[in-house]
Amino acid sequence: MSTGTASKEVTYLEAISQALDEEMTRDERVFLMGEDIGVYGGAFKITEGFLDKYGEWRVLDTPLSESGFVGAAIGAAMMGLRPVVEMQFADFISCAFDQITEVAATNHYRWGAPVPMVIRAPFGGGVHGGPFHSECPEGWFFHSPGLKLVAPSTPYDAKGLLKAAIRDPNPVIYFEHKFLYRRIKGVLPREDYIVPIGKADIKRPGTDLSVITYGAMVHLALEAAQQLATEGIEMEVVDLRSLMPLDKDTIYSSVRKTGKAIMVHEDNKTGGIGAELAALLAEDCFDSLDGPILRIAAPDTPVPFSAPLEEFFLPKTSDIVAAARKLAAY
Amino acid sequence: MSTGTASKEVTYLEAISQALDEEMTRDERVFLMGEDIGVYGGAFKITEGFLDKYGEWRVLDTPLSESGFVGAAIGAAMMGLRPVVEMQFADFISCAFDQITEVAATNHYRWGAPVPMVIRAPFGGGVHGGPFHSECPEGWFFHSPGLKLVAPSTPYDAKGLLKAAIRDPNPVIYFEHKFLYRRIKGVLPREDYIVPIGKADIKRPGTDLSVITYGAMVHLALEAAQQLATEGIEMEVVDLRSLMPLDKDTIYSSVRKTGKAIMVHEDNKTGGIGAELAALLAEDCFDSLDGPILRIAAPDTPVPFSAPLEEFFLPKTSDIVAAARKLAAY
Amino acid sequence: MDRAEIASTIKRTEFLQMYYYLRLTRSLEDRISALYRQGRIVGGCYTSHGMEAIAVGYASALERDDVIAPFHRDMGAFLIRGITPGEVLAQYFGKRTGPTKGKDGNVHMGDLKRGIIGFVSHLADNLPVATGAALAFKIRGERRVVFTGTGDGGTSRGDFHEAMNFASVRKLPVVFFCNNNQYAYSTPLRLQMAISDVVDRAKAYGMPGEIVDGNDVALVFLAAKRAIARARAGEGPTFLEFKTMRMHGHSEHDAAKYVPRELLEEWKKKDPILKAEQRLIELGYADEASFHEVGLRVQKEIEAGLAFAEQSPLPEGKEVLEGVFASPEEVEP
Amino acid sequence: MDRAEIASTIKRTEFLQMYYYLRLTRSLEDRISALYRQGRIVGGCYTSHGMEAIAVGYASALERDDVIAPFHRDMGAFLIRGITPGEVLAQYFGKRTGPTKGKDGNVHMGDLKRGIIGFVSHLADNLPVATGAALAFKIRGERRVVFTGTGDGGTSRGDFHEAMNFASVRKLPVVFFCNNNQYAYSTPLRLQMAISDVVDRAKAYGMPGEIVDGNDVALVFLAAKRAIARARAGEGPTFLEFKTMRMHGHSEHDAAKYVPRELLEEWKKKDPILKAEQRLIELGYADEASFHEVGLRVQKEIEAGLAFAEQSPLPEGKEVLEGVFASPEEVEP
Numbered sequence A, B: 001m002s003t004g005t006a007s008k009e010v011t012y013l014e015a016i017s018q019a020l021d022e023e024m025t026r027d028e029r030v031f032l033m034g035e036d037i038g039v040y041g042g043a044f045k046i047t048e049g050f051l052d053k054y055g056e057w058r059v060l061d062t063p064l065s066e067s068g069f070v071g072a073a074i075g076a077a078m079m080g081l082r083p084v085v086e087m088q089f090a091d092f093i094s095c096a097f098d099q100i101t102e103v104a105a106t107n108h109y110r111w112g113a114p115v116p117m118v119i120r121a122p123f124g125g126g127v128h129g130g131p132f133h134s135e136c137p138e139g140w141f142f143h144s145p146g147l148k149l150v151a152p153s154t155p156y157d158a159k160g161l162l163k164a165a166i167r168d169p170n171p172v173i174y175f176e177h178k179f180l181y182r183r184i185k186g187v188l189p190r191e192d193y194i195v196p197i198g199k200a201d202i203k204r205p206g207t208d209l210s211v212i213t214y215g216a217m218v219h220l221a222l223e224a225a226q227q228l229a230t231e232g233i234e235m236e237v238v239d240l241r242s243l244m245p246l247d248k249d250t251i252y253s254s255v256r257k258t259g260k261a262i263m264v265h266e267d268n269k270t271g272g273i274g275a276e277l278a279a280l281l282a283e284d285c286f287d288s289l290d291g292p293i294l295r296i297a298a299p300d301t302p303v304p305f306s307a308p309l310e311e312f313f314l315p316k317t318s319d320i321v322a323a324a325r326k327l328a329a330y
Numbered sequence C, D: 001m002d003r004a005e006i007a008s009t010i011k012r013t014e015f016l017q018m019y020y021y022l023r024l025t026r027s028l029e030d031r032i033s034a035l036y037r038q039g040r041i042v043g044g045c046y047t048s049h050g051m052e053a054i055a056v057g058y059a060s061a062l063e064r065d066d067v068i069a070p071f072h073r074d075m076g077a078f079l080i081r082g083i084t085p086g087e088v089l090a091q092y093f094g095k096r097t098g099p100t101k102g103k104d105g106n107v108h109m110g111d112l113k114r115g116i117i118g119f120v121s122h123l124a125d126n127l128p129v130a131t132g133a134a135l136a137f138k139i140r141g142e143r144r145v146v147f148t149g150t151g152d153g154g155t156s157r158g159d160f161h162e163a164m165n166f167a168s169v170r171k172l173p174v175v176f177f178c179n180n181n182q183y184a185y186s187t188p189l190r191l192q193m194a195i196s197d198v199v200d201r202a203k204a205y206g207m208p209g210e211i212v213d214g215n216d217v218a219l220v221f222l223a224a225k226r227a228i229a230r231a232r233a234g235e236g237p238t239f240l241e242f243k244t245m246r247m248h249g250h251s252e253h254d255a256a257k258y259v260p261r262e263l264l265e266e267w268k269k270k271d272p273i274l275k276a277e278q279r280l281i282e283l284g285y286a287d288e289a290s291f292h293e294v295g296l297r298v299q300k301e302i303e304a305g306l307a308f309a310e311q312s313p314l315p316e317g318k319e320v321l322e323g324v325f326a327s328p329e330e331v332e333p
């Protein structure tokens, strides 16, 4: 999938690297911390070459201690720097949970000190990573006031949202989907741009129903929409991009237009972001609803390792198509 | 509020103590770990006298290390013991988050070893505890497959659910509401009993609408129901008791009967358990709904310290009454 | 350390200033305890009674530009950094004029302008944060130092380990202390760790450590000075164990029956204010009359503070909704 | 340690058994690496190449009833506890006959019946868990011991600290080791900690520690025996630092360009299999011919295992939904 062909295409992964590189050049307060991001360039090579370019005090390899370096990022942010920390895999964010939810998230509320920092969290399955290299931890942080959360689905959004996150005065968790790293390409503007936090994007307009999703699932939704179009069902694909804050305006106006909504995420179903979306619609758009609000999500289990299990676990394009057909006919 | 007067009443707090005491006597595999639970009897005195009765190897004062002792409980549980650990305040459970969600929750799924343990988490506000002695952390764990969660509202449920939790072969987080400790009394059966995990309880039947709630909010809902009855509105009060698994049968049949539902919890609104309940109803009971699904919850902020702030923050009986009136008239 | 040595390293005005803060801390916290017993303060109430020399000593050793990430028994440090008794009492009353505007309570006071990183209840959580502040100074090449610490109990937490380790690896300008008052709530040291000197914890990080009499403000001050100088010179972190004793219950609601009375009797003799007065007299820096005067001054300031706090407005309920997120202007210079 | 001393403490059969497991580990992991390069194994692929003596040595020192909570480079320990090469390969293939039935991958193999606590990726998480298993033995008065460890990197995590501390305070029957192979992924020891011997970490807990040549299976075995005996006697935990070197990349995808070639050359000479063969010959326990025979036997077992794994069924998709919760029967005796 690509968003253009005129100029040189970059991958989702390269878009992330570019954003980091440009922000570090633009603003000397920006620096990076994480495991193996220096000489190794990071587990996914996002920061390859950065150590040479920016030196060991702006590209810090840390000891293996997520709580320690997230805490350090908070302190550095309060002193005026702009730390961007990398979780080697989003799964390990659980080790820093306390610092994120209790310190970073509440700091400004409690005593007014902003904590402008970014945590990059490579998340998601489809890479045969098993239970601890595939997690979607966004649901936990979605329920932690004081954090902003973003999850881009394209190179354009990946770059623009990371820049916006770095420039935001608040702690932002940036969920980058590992499955998309090298699979999704696009052409990026030459000039500096950001994608504002809190704005969803209609990735495909439609009139019959709305699918609301984010991350890797956006591409499944687009595939599904294409299939459905051949059957005469026009599905609107709303890419949240920002999970916190939610762009309620865009979500509500889409559903008010179509009257029907399907939430799709790769995260476990129960208590996921889809639940909040459904609840918002059931409360605020009830009169516009022409059918039940459906959710498609992973079952409530850890992410399994074996291929047939992971295949079963992950939401599929066909799941979206089937749900959309059912709902369209409602 | 009391559930009987014939025999001696016990507080919610005493009911918890009784459950622990009786289970320790019944089953020598049961033992306790936590900070200051020994000679001090626990911050809330739940285990007062236990050290003398059961000795220092069944009532273990631990170093100040939530991750360490939760991890230790997991190991002891796998070796056949039945640990019950106390968080001094539920707020500090964030320090043990990784052990709970990554190890305890996934262990049986991944390699089949059961982890029969209980984490007692004194939670909730209304006690002027400020941001770190008032939290409702249940939403995070609700989104972590492999954990069971319970939250009793009465002494009867408190005792019966704690016994059920201790006898359960899985990790169970037992949310005990600090505000109820000494404020709620009831008479308990003489004989051994449990309240099964996964069963909600209709605390007051009604026909016009359903309020679905748990913990301290149950008492506000009951007060609201009483007020509403004087206006001719019969509100059914569904006390979830178990947050995971949810008793969908009871919830659905209540809402199918009344056609209207209000979710109430003290936890932050966004991404709380109320969102999942609303989503379930919007998906599975859509045709029975005669109005929007309303949610009453704390705003999306930390729990503030100062009296007028906390008063504003916590859901109130009047909020429930107002919402119910609005919904009844829908 | 003998008289001459101290006289040559601590100036009279410096010592008198510390004495003033010892008395101010003691009197302010005694007043807070009394207000608590009267039911006029809700929520937790942790004091540094009998341990005042630690916070007063280390905070006096810092420069204006330095930063503290204090601990729940460091009232003296807040006062020295410029939080007034009135603000402290406003904080305890949940008033809008307290440093957290009623959002948070008691010793959870933070204020970047005064170089104070706010404390969170989760013990040792502020150690990594302090380390990060020191990292910022190192990255920017500033000669500023961060002073942070926790209790003996707090040293058992993982965050203590991760912070100490990272600070050592990167030789960050941060000083860690442990306020070893023998107990963590009811838990005695022997159930907290299998070592008798907390300072041994530092060996795991190749970090120099020192045991200091935490009840002697002069010694605390000088040890802090040495550690701060080391940090400022780029030589890395130091760990200071201040030996002391918690003289009240964990919080004012706790009668601390688990503490042997003899232990308290013994430590009462080592009271830091008494000790400071002995030193001041020995040094010829002050006499009984001046102590009395300080007492009067302190009382007056506390009464004025109390009046301020009482007259201050409570926040309005709807202020709950303010401040979850920072706005861009707050971070731009 | 000289020949006579070893001869008097390690029996011929014991040593030959360890040699067999060294060879089995090496060959099995070499085969796994080859399969990985052929694209037949997906997911992470971490081997103990060049470090086999550690897991083989310590697991050989344990009794049947003891328990291990291993680390991601402990293949030898899995094999000694009875996981067969076929099961290992089935695990790597995601087959239903692997110890996790396809739910989890690679070295994440657990089986309570064989005394193995499964590994989770989050480094050091299994240390508190191991401590808890030891606590269970202590509470029940059983003379069983738990053996657990992590890498040099893993010792930087808070959970390492909390586990070591708790085990020491309660003198639990657990042995901790650090597999110090100089690197954590690409991170060299000097960026991981400000000490050069990881064993210094133990001083923070008042725990005895020992540095052991991790490439000499005899020395590993004997050090493990001593620590296990101490634990079994109720004298508490020990920390063993096994000095070694990671000879492959972090995972098979990693070319480890960040490791100086000379370092690898140097350590190649200390290969644990070579070292074991030298010892066996010196002791008169075996000769070249018998080494060759072991090689053949091992190859045959691996081929059989591979056939087993290949023929084993994959799980069916819907098995995803099974096993989130345990049923009551599973915990009742």
Ligand SMILES: Cc1ncc(C[n+]2csc(CCOP(=O)(O)OP(=O)(O)O)c2C)c(N)n1
Pocket: B035, B064, B066, B088, B092, B095, C073, C121, C122, C123, C150, C151, C152, C153, C154, C155, C179, C181, C183, C184, C185, C246, C250
């Ligand atoms: C992570 C965490 N767990 C538990 C608590 C509850 N708690 C508050 S203070 C305290 C004891 C602290 O002891 P210590 O660190 O020695 O400090 P002291 O109060 O003795 O000065 C405990 C257990 C907490 N604040 N944080």
Ligand SMILES: Cc1ncc(C[n+]2csc(CCOP(=O)(O)OP(=O)(O)O)c2C)c(N)n1
Pocket: A035, A064, A066, A088, A092, A095, D073, D121, D122, D123, D150, D151, D152, D153, D154, D155, D179, D181, D183, D184, D185, D246, D250
């Ligand atoms: C908490 C956590 N953070 C990050 C990782 C990713 N990771 C896997 S292995 C590894 C390096 C481990 O180094 P070490 O502990 O020295 O063991 P070694 O691989 O060298 O044997 C890292 C960073 C992880 N597994 N767990």
Ligand SMILES: [Mg+2]
Pocket: C151, C152, C153, C179, C180, C181, C182, C183, C184, C185
């Ligand atoms: Mg203490």
Ligand SMILES: [Mg+2]
Pocket: D151, D152, D153, D179, D180, D181, D182, D183, D184, D185
């Ligand atoms: Mg290593």
